[in-house]
Amino acid sequence: MTMAIPESVKVWSQFGHPVMMWVLFGLTIYAMYLGVQIRRTRSAEKEVRKELIKKQFNLKHHQIGSVLLALMVLGTLGGMAVTYINNGKLFVGPHLIVGLIMTGIIAVSAALTPYMQRGNELARISHIGLNTVLVGLFGWQAVSGMDIVINIIGRM
Template sequence: MLSMASTLSLLKFSVLPKNPHQLFSTPKVHQLPSSISARLNTPKDPPKPTQFLEQHSISNALKTVPLTLTALTFPFLLEQKDAALAVDGEFGILEGRTFALIHPIVMISLFFFTLWTGYLGWQWRRVRTIQEEINELKKQVKPTPVTPEGKPVEGAEAPSSSVELKIQQLTEERKELLKGSYRDRHYNAGSILLGFGVLEAVGGGLNTWIRTGKLFPGPHLFAGTAITVLWALSAALVPSMQKGSELARSLHITFNTLNVLLFISQLPTGFEILMKVFEFTQWP
């Protein structure tokens, strides 16, 4: 009320004087002789008094504008001191326990989904590496002697060596892995993890702000931020991995391993925050 009263009192000051002629009397202008005027390069027609009054009035008006704007905004600056606090029921159910429990439920689900996605990725890597093992073993197999017609020499066929048995075993294993379509499943799972992970990472911080009006810098917030960044970096390596870059594949595995470790480190701090949610929030 005090701020509004001060505003009204300030607004009572007129921007322009009611009668400008009361402040400025019309000056009497005397014409100089033509000879003197020519020597002084003085124009024969001096400015009219009315033009002088108009220019002076506009100048005074511009000088009073900052004062008027200050008077208008001053009460709003005083009354907005608590506007940044997003609490006291302003957001309704968004401040309640139901909305607050979405983040921990989704994130614990994403933790197990991360492990599943990693398993799919490792199986797809096994499909690629097992073929490389087969190619290396084939180099160790001695060729079977053949006749000029291309037929094996009778009696020259040796029993299957351990290397050949290993090749057969790996070949059968690779066939079974290919049936699992691990490449496509890993790609789809990674896309889901990236989308929902980033969405809920931002949503968790937003929920904290809605309930408390601020964020709490600490291990949980920093680890969550690092996890989100690692998700983005891992996804950015996919084009290079598809082109066969071993460096990109190694970095992809490294980033996701760190991601899992950070996820595990968040479990204790996340549980503490969950207990505070039950303590300071109400249903719904």
């Protein structure tokens, strides 16, 4: 028994992934801002540090990071699923490969958390480096993704 997906769902589902990824791109930049504030808090003078701690940058960074990890994985899988549903195949090209690499990067970055909590400076530097690369790749993906969206709209 095969369940046919309505054509309207097939068409409009193609836009869920790009919208979600643009939101995630914004959240990634916000998470980076929070991370910078955590770093600033660690190196601040005692009085300034007390004020910065009250803003709970570390808690917000962890919460946003958790949401990013979950939605990045789901967004990657969803984008691939929608592509397969609409085309019967995946297009193995730079956008797909970089998206998969980004999913790996965010997973490794999150996995460093317990080590950073124990004060491991190498883990912190790795986390910062990985996420800086992630933001750069996200910017490139935004551009290449919009090219794909324009191509999809052109075929409608």
